[in-house]
Each structure stands twice: as structure tokens, then as C-alpha cells.
Amino acid sequence: METLRSALDFSDFPRLDISVAGIIAIFLLVFPLFPHSAFAMATMIQFLMFSIYGMGWNTIGGYGGQVDLGKAQYVGIGAYTTAVLLIRWDIPFWFSMPLGVCFAMAWSFIIGYPLFRLKGHYFAIATIATSLVLMDLFSVWEFVGAARGLEISPIKYHYPDFLRLLFKKDIYYYYVILSFFFAGILYVNGFRKSRLGFQLRSIRDNEDMASSLGINVHWAKIKTYAIATAFVSVVGSFHACYIKNIEPQDTMGLDLSILIALMAMLGGAGSLWGPIIGAAVLIPLKSYLKAWLGAAAGLAGIDLVIYAVIIMLISALEPRGIWGIVEKVRRRRRR
Amino acid sequence: MDILIGSLVAGILIGMILALVALGLTIIFGVMDIVNFAHGEFLMIGMYTGLLTAQATGIDPLLTLPVAAMVGFLLGVICYYGFIKYLVRGPMVAQLLGTFGLMLFLRNLALLIFGSEDRGVHSGLLVGKSFVMGMGVIVPATKLAAAILSVVAFLAIWLLMKRTKTGKALTATALNAQGARYMGIPTDRMNALAWGIGCASVTIAGALLVNFWSVNPFVGILFTMIAFAIVALGGFGSVSGAFFAGLVVGMIMEIPGIWDFLTYTLNWDWMANVPMTSLKYTFVYLAYFIIMVLRPRGLFGWKH
Numbered sequence: 071m072e073t074l075r076s077a078l079d080f081s082d083f084p085r086l087d088i089s090v091a092g093i094i095a096i097f098l099l100v101f102p103l104f105p106h107s108a109f110a111m112a113t114m115i116q117f118l119m120f121s122i123y124g125m126g127w128n129t130i131g132g133y134g135g136q137v138d139l140g141k142a143q144y145v146g147i148g149a150y151t152t153a154v155l156l157i158r159w160d161i162p163f164w165f166s167m168p169l170g171v172c173f174a175m176a177w178s179f180i181i182g183y184p185l186f187r188l189k190g191h192y193f194a195i196a197t198i199a200t201s202l203v204l205m206d207l208f209s210v211w212e213f214v215g216a217a218r219g220l221e222i223s224p225i226k227y228h229y230p231d232f233l234r235l236l237f238k239k240d241i242y243y244y245y246v247i248l249s250f251f252f253a254g255i256l257y258v259n260g261f262r263k264s265r266l267g268f269q270l271r272s273i274r275d276n277e278d279m280a281s282s283l284g285i286n287v288h289w290a291k292i293k294t295y296a297i298a299t300a301f302v303s304v305v306g307s308f309h310a311c312y313i314k315n316i317e318p319q320d321t322m323g324l325d326l327s328i329l330i331a332l333m334a335m336l337g338g339a340g341s342l343w344g345p346i347i348g349a350a351v352l353i354p355l356k357s358y359l360k361a362w363l364g365a366a367a368g369l370a371g372i373d374l375v376i377y378a379v380i381i382m383l384i385s386a387l388e389p390r391g392i393w394g395i396v397e398k399v400r401r402r403r404r405r
Numbered sequence: 406m407d408i409l410i411g412s413l414v415a416g417i418l419i420g421m422i423l424a425l426v427a428l429g430l431t432i433i434f435g436v437m438d439i440v441n442f443a444h445g446e447f448l449m450i451g452m453y454t455g456l457l458t459a460q461a462t463g464i465d466p467l468l469t470l471p472v473a474a475m476v477g478f479l480l481g482v483i484c485y486y487g488f489i490k491y492l493v494r495g496p497m498v499a500q501l502l503g504t505f506g507l508m509l510f511l512r513n514l515a516l517l518i519f520g521s522e523d524r525g526v527h528s529g530l531l532v533g534k535s536f537v538m539g540m541g542v543i544v545p546a547t548k549l550a551a552a553i554l555s556v557v558a559f560l561a562i563w564l565l566m567k568r569t570k571t572g573k574a575l576t577a578t579a580l581n582a583q584g585a586r587y588m589g590i591p592t593d594r595m596n597a598l599a600w601g602i603g604c605a606s607v608t609i610a611g612a613l614l615v616n617f618w619s620v621n622p623f624v625g626i627l628f629t630m631i632a633f634a635i636v637a638l639g640g641f642g643s644v645s646g647a648f649f650a651g652l653v654v655g656m657i658m659e660i661p662g663i664w665d666f667l668t669y670t671l672n673w674d675w676m677a678n679v680p681m682t683s684l685k686y687t688f689v690y691l692a693y694f695i696i697m698v699l700r701p702r703g704l705f706g707w708k709h
Contacts, residue, residue, distance in 0.1 A: 137498050184698040191440045194501055195633050196697045199690040202630065206687040210680045217683075324626065328505050335498050374513040381506030386488060389495030 077260030084400075087343070098248060102241045109361065111240045115312065117353045118247045119305050124334040124345025125254045126301025130294045131331060132339035133267060135274030136186070140197030141330045143204045144299045146322035147174040148306025150208065153220045153316055156234060163235035167307040174303035175296045186291045189277075198324060205322040219317030222310065235311040243312050250308070254301060258342055261297070270294055274340075302330070336384055338393025347392050355380070408669065412662025414544060420655020421552040424648045425559050425610040426628055427635035429603035432566070435579045435642030436599035439493060442504040443484075444632055445625030446511035447604050451477055451611020452620040453515065456524060466526045467550055469612050470558070477608025481600035489600065490593070508625065515622040525619035551613035558609050562602060563644055575599060579642060627686065631658075634693035640702055657688050 080088055101114060123141065130136050151170030155161040181200050188196055209217040222236070230237045237243055261267050269290045272280040281287045310316050320326070329352075337348025359373035388395060430444050454473045459466040484507065492503040526547075566572040577585040578595040586592050618624075635654045639646025661681040 131498070137501060139501070188697055190497055191438075191501070192637075192697055194497075195440065195637075196694055198630070199633075199693045199697075202690045203687050203694065206684055206690070210683050328502070331498070332502050332505075335502055339498060372513070372517055374509055375517060378506045378508075378510035378513060382488060382503055382510060385495065385499040385503030385506060386491040389499030 073260055073264070076263050077256040079263075080259065083342075091343070095252070098251075102244055108240065109357075111244065113354055113357050115240060115244055115247055116357065117349050118244075118251045119309065119312075120330070120333055120353050121346045121349040122247075122251055122254045122305045123302055123330045124337070124349055125258050126298040126305075127330050127334045128339060128341075128345045129258065129261060129270075129301070130291070130298040132334055132341070132344065133262060133274065134270040134291060134294050135340075136291060136295075137190075137194040137331065138197050138295070138298070139194050139324075139327050139331055140199075140201035141298070141302050142322045142324070142326040143201040144174040144178065144302040145306035145309065145326060146204065146208065146316075146318065147177060148303035149310040149316045149321045150214055150220070152307040152310040153222055154214060156222055156310075157220060160234075162233040163307065163311055164233065167304060170307045171300050171303045174299045174306075178296050178299040179292065182292045182295045186288055186295070198327065201322060201327055202324065205318050208322065209318040217318060219315065219320075220310075222314040235308070236314075243308075247305075247308060247312075250304060255342070255346075262342065266290060266293060271340075332381060335389075336381075336391050338391030338396075341393045344391055344393045351392065408662060409666040411543070412659040412666070413656070415548075415662070416656040416659035417652060418544070418548045418552040418655070419658060420652035421559075422555045422610055422613055422651075423628075423631060423635060423655055424651025425555040425613075426607055427632040427639070427647045427651055428559060428562060428644065429605075429607035429610075430632045431636045431639065431642055431644060431647045432562075432575075432599050432606070433603040434636065435644075436575055437489075437493065437596055439489065439500050440504065440633075441603075442501070442629060443508040443511055443625075444607060445627065445629030446508050446515075447477060447480065447607045447625075448611040448614070448628045449515060449620060449622065449625045450480065450511065451608030452615040452618070452624065453519060453611075454608060455612030455615045456526060456620060459526065466612070466616050467547075467554065470554065470609050473608040473612035474605045477605035478601040480608070481602070481604030482597050484604070485597040485600040490596075508629070512622050512625060519622060521621060521623075523619040523621045526616055545617060547616040551616050555610060555613050558606065559648060562606055563648075565602070566644055571598065575602075630693075631686070631689055634689045634696075637693050637696050654689060654692070657692050658685060660688050661685055 080091075083091075098118075102111070123145070127138065127141055131138050148167070148170040151173055152163060152166040155166040155169070156163070185193060185196055185200070208214055214220060230239070230242055232242075235243075235246065269280065269285045272283070272285065273287055273290060277287060306321065309321065313320075333348040333352055334345040335348070336352055337346065337350075338344030356373070356377060359376055363373045363376070384391070390397075426444075426448060429447070430441060433439065433441050433444075451473045454476045455466050455469040458464070458469040458472045488503070488507065492500055495503075564572075566575060574585070574590045575595055575598065577588065577590055578592050578599075582592050585595070631654060635647060635650045637650075638653060639648070639650030661684070664679070664681045
């Protein structure tokens with residue numbers, strides 16, 4: 071009860087933040103009722119998925135300061151668990167999703183225990199290495215379709231199947247992921263005010279100091295890593311039902327891991343709104359650049375060149391992200 | 406037996422070139438404490454430089470090294486003054502993602518210019534020739550020449566780092582940048598030099614590699630990860646460590662060959678069914694993970 075009240079309590083934000091967030095929340099709720107293109111709908115779903123990935127990354131990477139570039143392996147674990155269970159034994163999404171979270175968290179404990187002995191760059195590259203090892207193993211494992219991946223055939227289910235999460239129309243997917251999105255915001259809001267959240271921020275600011283104050287640094291990091299994993303794995307399960315065609319390269323590749331970290335950093339790591347802002351800027355940019363410049367204009371790669379230039383500019387000029395700019399403006403005004 | 410010796414020899418030869426690839430990364434890391442994700446992309450640029458120079462001028466691909474080195478050096482210096490200089494002021498997350506952005510930029514620029522198809526060398530003095538070394542071991546002449554030339558390049562850079570005044574200034578910057586600045590060493594210029602030398606060594610490796618490895622814009626990330634593994638094994642910032650670690654990682658990449666040998670000798674059926682060749686690079690990543698966890702300093706490292 072106490073934790074729920076803490077999660078629902080946004081009163082430590084300025085009033086402006088809350089009203090903007092409220093307007094955006096209402097917009098997200100009513101967006102599908104207005105006329106929209108299928109492309110816009112797909113982009114919105116991608117945006118919501120990536121904001122949840124970003125929120126997960128933000129718990130360990132933003133509040134904890136541990137740069138994790140291997141989040142995609144947990145997307146893969148969630149997606150594969152759901153897809154395999156659905157295809158082989160017809161087990162619905164709402165059972166396979168928690169199971170996928172359990173698998174992902176178990177794996178995160180196994181590799182997190184040795185991983186968190188490392189710091190900084192070493193940790194970041196080691197997470198990439200574990201992610202690539204897992205991807206390679208999945209690409210040769212015949213049980214999960216090896217490099218071809220798995221495909222969920224949607225033809226069997228003509229009516230909207232809420233149990234298995236197989237729909238013909240994107241609008242159902244939209245509302246499912248939107249509810250996950252709101253739940254994620256509430257959880258992170260509770261998390262940042264919880265004991266673990268404060269412990270984690272003190273670890274980010276000064277690890278030696280934190281451990282001398284009696285915080286079990288290693289264990290706090292592992293716990294938070296598992297929480298971040300759960301976020302990512304849930305969306306991974308959703309990804310399997312939504313995309314219906316999963317391959318090792320798409321769900322576990324390095325590009326996805328980096329995109330997740332990038333999103334949170336672009337928006338502003340270590341703040342509640344950061345990952346959401348990052349996803350809101352980057353996902354539409356990416357998909358519209360691709361639609362306008364990529365395949366249509368016959369210039370393969372130019373969309374990613376522009377995208378890369380934006381990444382480079384942001385990381386060189388404003389490393390604290392968009393939210394960092396907002397806070398800078400606020401601080402100047404208060405003075 | 407010949408399979409085993411063949412894969413060991415192949416492992417050593419590729420290891421010598423990989424050592425040169427990792428040398429650039431370890432210099433940059435040692436001097437500047439920044440992890441360069443774009444490293445493999447510089448290799449890709451070196452490969453294209455070697456290939457295109459050879460095609461345009463008609464000289465042997467092995468002799469394009471000076472051109473590749475020059476392009477690499479300029480590219481490194483430009484990258485430093487244009488981008489990395491601003492990047493290092495920010496936090497570590499920004500540095501990692503910034504060099505990742507550089508990687509995406511170079512990769513997709515190459516895709517835009519060269520297209521996505523594989524390209525390789527088809528003509529040259531040594532292409533198609535090979536040495537038979539007894540016991541059924543055959544060494545392609547291009548691989549042998551590339552390995553020898555990469556050892557020469559490695560030695561040259563090692564001497565530059567250890568025996569010249571500039572090299573000592575670089576080492577001083579690596580050990581303690583602030584102290585070096587007090588001693589009158591222009592650390593900013595040294596950082597640029599580190600990027601220049603690092604990029605030049607990797608583009609040389611690329612120009613050597615293109616003799617027997619076809620190039621496309623996506624070739625980089627694999628070599629970036631291999632170079633990370635070598636640098637981790639040899640110790641971040643250690644030049645001589647990079648050489649030995651390169652040989653070790655070359656061997657690790659030949660594990661499928663050794664596995665084949667064991668399969669034939671032991672004649673166990675289940676061993677033949679393991680898809681070893683597709684797991685070729687998995688062992689490299691796994692080695693990286695294990696080394697980092699057990700001995701984060703690497704075998705010869707001094708920087709922690």
C-alpha cells in the first residue's frame with residue numbers, strides 16, 4: 071500500500087512537468103481514435119516499446135551509472151520464450167510472459183554476478199560480449215529455429231485473441247503496450263524513491279563512499295540489473311506477438327542494445343522522463359528518415375548517416391541529453 | 406595430424422595480422438582511456454583503400470601499405486580534432502555512444518559510396534600461389550606475406566613507441582596526462598598523434614587483410630569485437646601484450662579446425678554434428694568475458 075502510494079505520488083515534480091505529462095498521457099490514450107495512417111500507428115507502438123526498454127535501461131544505466139550495452143539479450147530471451155511456448159504448446163502470452171521474465175532474470179543473475187566485478191568500459195564491453203555469445207548460440211540452436219528464427223502464424227486466429235495476444239489490428243497492440251507503458255512509469259517513479267533507488271544513486275556518485283556507508287554495492291547492482299531485465303524481457307515477449315517473426319539478429323543484435331542505451335542517454339539518463347523523451351525523438355526520426363530517404367530514394371544508408379551524425383553531435387555537445395538542456399534552462403531562470 | 410598443424414599455422418598467421426589490428430586500439434585506449442567502437446570501421450576503410458588503390462594504379466595490393474597508412478593517419482587526426490576532442494569532455498556513456506555514432510557514420514557512408522556487395526582482390530603477384538610445407542600443410546602466399554608484413558609494421562610501431570622521444574612522450578601522456586602537461590609535453594597533440602598512429606596501424610592491417618578477405622561495409626564490427634578480446638587478453642594499453650594476445654586469439658579462432666581434428670581422431674559421431682564453424686567467433690567473445698572476469702588487467706596489462 072505504501073509502495074503504491076509512493077508510485078502514484080508525482081508531487082516532487084514541478085507543476086509544469088505534471089501538466090505536460092498529463093496532456094501527453096491523454097493524447098496517447100485518445101490517439102487511435104483520430105484518423106491515422108498504419109505507418110504512424112506502427113511508429114507509435116515502436117515508440118512505446120522503446121520507451122519501456124529505455125526505462126528498464128535507465129534503472130541500471132541512468133540511476134546506477136552502469137553502462138549496459140547488452141540489453142538485447144533479454145529482449146531475445148523474452149521473445150523466444152513466448153514464441154517457442156506459443157508455437158510448440160499453444161501456451162498463451164499471459165503465462166509465457168512471466169516465465170520469460172523468470173528466465174531472463176535467472177540469466178541476469180548468472181552473468182550479473184561475475185559482470186559486476188567489472189567497472190566502466192570493461193563492464194560495458196563485457197555486456198556486449200555476453201550478448202553476442204547468446205546470439206551466436208541461438209543462431210545455431212535448432213530447437214529455436216537457428217538462424218532462420220521463428221514465425222508465429224496469425225492465420226489460425228481470426229477474432230482478436232486477448233489471451234494469446236494475436237490481433238489483426240494494431241489498435242489492440244497499441245492499448246496493451248500503452249498499459250505496460252503506464253505501469254512502467256509508475257514502477258520507475260516508485261523505484262527512484264525507494265531504498266534501492268537511493269542506494270543506487272549513491273553508488274553512481276561515489277562507489278567507495280556508498281560501500282563505506284554499509285551499502286552492499288555488488289548486491290544492489292545485481293538486484294537493479296534484474297529489475298532492468300524484467301522490463302526489457304516483458305517488451306521482448308510483446309515483440310514476439312506483435313512482430314510475429316523473430317530472428318536472432320533482430321532481437322539480440324548489438325544494434326538493438328545500443329539503440330536502447332542511446333535512447334535513454336539522448337533523453338537524459340537518470341531522470342524519469344529522459345528515456346521517454348529520447349524514444350519520442352529518436353524513433354519517429356529513424357522510421358521517417360528511413361521511409362523518406364532510405365529505400366524510396368534508392369540511397370541505402372543515407373538515413374543512418376544522418377542518424378549517426380545526430381548521435382555524434384549530441385554525445386559531443388550535450389552529453390546529458392535533452393532533459394539536461396531543460397534543467398539547465400530551469401536553473402538559469404531560477405537564478 | 407595435417408588438419409591440426411594446418412589450423413595451428415593458419416591461427417598463427419591470422420593472429421599476426423589481428424595483433425596489428427589490436428595494436429591501434431590498445432594505443433588509443435592506453436593514451437586516452439577511451440574505447441573506440443569505430444575501430445573495425447577504420448579497418449574497413451583500410452581494406453577499401455588497399456583494394457581501390459591497387460585497382461586504380463595496377464600495383465600489387467600488398468604494396469599499397471604506404472597509401473593506407475597515410476589515409477589512416479590523416480583520418481585519425483581529423484577524427485581527433487573534429488570529434489573526439491569534444492567527446493572526451495563528457496561522461497563515459499557519451500564517449501561510448503559517441504564512438505558508436507562514429508562507427509555507424511563510417512559504415513553507412515561506405516555503404517552509400519561502395520554499395521553492399523562483397524569485393525575482393527582477384528589479381529596480384531601472389532594471388533593463387535601457395536607454399537607446400539610438408540605433411541600436407543599448404544600456406545597461401547598472400548596470407549604468409551601479409552603476416553610477415555604485419556609483423557614488420559608492428560615492430561616499426563613498437564620501436565616508435567619505445568625508442569623515440571615522441572614515443573616516450575606518448576607513454577608519459579598515457580601514464581599521467583596532467584603530469585605530462587606539467588613537463589611541457591603537448592598532450593593535446595600527443596592524443597592526436599595516438600589517434601593518427603592507432604588508425605594508421607589498423608588501416609595497414611586492413612590493406613594486408615584485403616589480400617585474402619573480401620570486404621563489404623559491414624565487416625567492421627566483427628574485427629572491433631576481436632580487437633577488444635585481444636586487447637583485454639593482452640592488457641589494455643600494453644603494446645607487447647597485444648602481439649602475444651593476437652596470436653592466442655588467432656588460435657582461438659581456429660578452434661573449429663582443432664575440433665575437426667579431434668572428430669577424425671576420436672571418431673565420435675556426436676562431435677561431427679556440432680556446428681562449430683558458425684560458432685567460430687563465439688569463442689572469441691567468450692574468451693573476452695572469461696578473461697575480463699578472472700583477470701581484468703589482462704596478461705600483460707599495467708593499466709587498470
